[in-house]
Amino acid sequence: MARRLTILGSTGSIGKSALRVVRDCPGEFEIVGLGANSNVDELARQIDEFKPARAALADAAAAARLQQQVPGTEIDCGPDSIADLAAVDVDLVLCGLVGAVGLPSILRALESGNRIALANKEPMVMAGRLIMSEARERGVRVLPVDSEHNAVFQLLEGRDLADLRRVYLTASGGPFYGRPRESLRDVKPEEAMKHPRWDMGAKISVDSATLMNKGLEIIEAMWLFDLPLETIEAIIHPQSLVHGLVEFKDGHILAHLGVTDMTLPIQFALTWPKRVESSMARLDLAAMGELSFAAPDFSEFPCLGHAMQAARQGGTAGAVLNAANEVAVAAFRQGRIPYLAIAEVVGEVLESSSYCEEYSLESILEVDAETRRLAEGVVQASGVTSL
Ligand SMILES: NC(=O)c1ccc[n+]([C@@H]2O[C@H](COP(=O)([O-])OP(=O)(O)OC[C@H]3O[C@@H](n4cnc5c(N)ncnc54)[C@H](OP(=O)(O)O)[C@@H]3O)[C@@H](O)[C@H]2O)c1
CATH class of the missing domain: 3.40.50.720 (NAD(P)-binding Rossmann-like Domain)
Structure with missing residues (x-):
């Protein structure tokens, strides 16, 4: 059927x-x-x-x-x-x-x-x-469906979560990985959206450049897999061939590999629990070359730090983080703020917002709307409304 x-x-x-x-x-x-x-x-x-x-x-x-x-x-x-x-x-x-x-x-x-x-x-x-x-x-x-969470889902299927020590979500580092922050002052939206490995929509491409995407994914993983924040880590892996890793208490680490093509995790999610033959590209292990990993530098990627702060805060902080980021990314794409101001807008909004632990659909939508107003005010006050 x-x-x-x-x-x-x-x-x-x-x-x-x-x-x-x-x-x-x-x-x-x-x-x-x-x-x-x-x-x-x-x-x-x-x-x-x-x-x-x-x-x-x-x-x-x-x-x-x-x-x-x-x-x-x-x-x-x-x-x-x-x-x-x-x-x-x-x-x-x-x-x-x-x-x-x-x-x-x-x-x-x-x-x-x-x-x-x-x-x-x-x-x-x-x-x-x-x-x-x-x-x-x-x-x-x-x-x-997200490739990293899809990888972790496959790695954890049928396992006892009590044995789990850590989950790693890989990040390519985006188009500016390795470039000093001060060299990013004048980058254009087209440059930020030119992801080195994945072909994606505009918003997630900018989020990947700032590493906000990995921060959002850490929070997503907490909820999807019911895990505390301390068990989830982002790790830079520029080749984007390993999508997720899980470490167990006995020291074993299992990794999930696949081509950088979203049809792969999408097909898995659509056919689960079945696996269906696919004609999509296959990973050629012999041609893969070097696989490298590095810890993210939070001073180079302040958006990742903002996301971790919101994750620790909990409650409505995730909604504040997300709304501030959506407004800041849209303003950057419209040429209203420079690239580096994305993190500044999000940081300022997080600092000036108040949070509560409990929420309903109605109250979270109110937090979302209120934060958008606040973030828009910060964008306008930054004084760079038409670059
Ligand atoms: N792209 C990827 O490879 C990738 C990988 C992992 C996770 N994700 C996540 O998947 C989601 C989609 O990403 P994407 O890259 O596919 O985005 P996208 O290319 O920008 O596509 C967004 C889709 O949402 C529709 N949409 C936007 N605003 C809407 C609204 N107000 N009401 C109804 N529909 C609306 C768009 O319709 P129109 O075309 O008519 O505007 C379009 O169909 C994001 O949350 C992203 O973080 C994406």
Whole structure:
């Protein structure tokens, strides 16, 4: 029986890779729903090829244009339409949305009993406790798509967590690894988005350059695997061939290797617990060359330190960290602040925010909105509003 699948963020980097997996595994999947923000042409192509029963665009004007292109498929629209799509009964919802916007959809999918393949890490950073308690209550699995978490998931499957000493999440170091910080004053968004190993969406590419991405992933791993912060470490591995490692109390370290292609972890999450033949590129061990590892230098990557601070703080600090970072990265991409100001904006917002331990969906969305206002104020006060 084909698995019924909905893809949120189908027009993005993760969404398109997921559809490559579907194409590559004939008979394994039936696409029930596709959703995105405003990319009319890409979604029209996908509807034509995969014939979903339902589709949605958050942007109403774009949805109206799409409806004209695909009169045979009903197009829902508005921000709630994506969460409504997540709630349609399927075997699996892949969440490839970017940013905090994915949180309501993830919760709606879980409430409806839909298993989730999760790429969209920001909601986990904001509200990991809420997501994982909902998943536990409903008895629904959250399968990690992020390559590092997917690696750790595979390494830990069937193991006794009491034997675990440490989890390592690898980081390439991004396009500026090894360059002194003062040489990064004038880097352009295009340079920051040019990741040396992975081809990804714009926001995660900037997060990879600042290493905020690894900080977000450490918090994501705490929630996904129910681990204390002290057991999770980031390690720089410029070749990006080892994605995750786990160390056990007897000193053994197991590593997961794979090509730098997101179709690999996506396919694993979509077919789990089965493994399905793949025609994607294979890792050539003999051609791999050197594999190197180094501890991250927190003075070179202050965003990683900010994320660790938020992880230690807990409660609503993850939502503050995430919202401040989303605003700062958007401002950098718009040319409103320089690259190095991303970390400064996030640091200043973290310092001037107050936190509480407990939260609900409503209160975390309020924290998100309030932090965005605060961060926007810091961006504007930085005085570099048009570079
Ligand atoms: N890319 C990777 O290799 C990779 C690897 C690991 C984890 N991740 C994580 O996966 C998530 C997606 O990353 P990505 O690189 O695929 O991002 P992306 O290429 O920017 O794609 C984002 C997707 O989300 C949709 N979207 C954006 N805002 C929306 C809104 N308000 N309402 C509805 N849909 C919205 C976009 O639709 P439009 O196209 O219509 O704008 C697009 O389909 C991120 O959380 C990222 O950290 C990505």
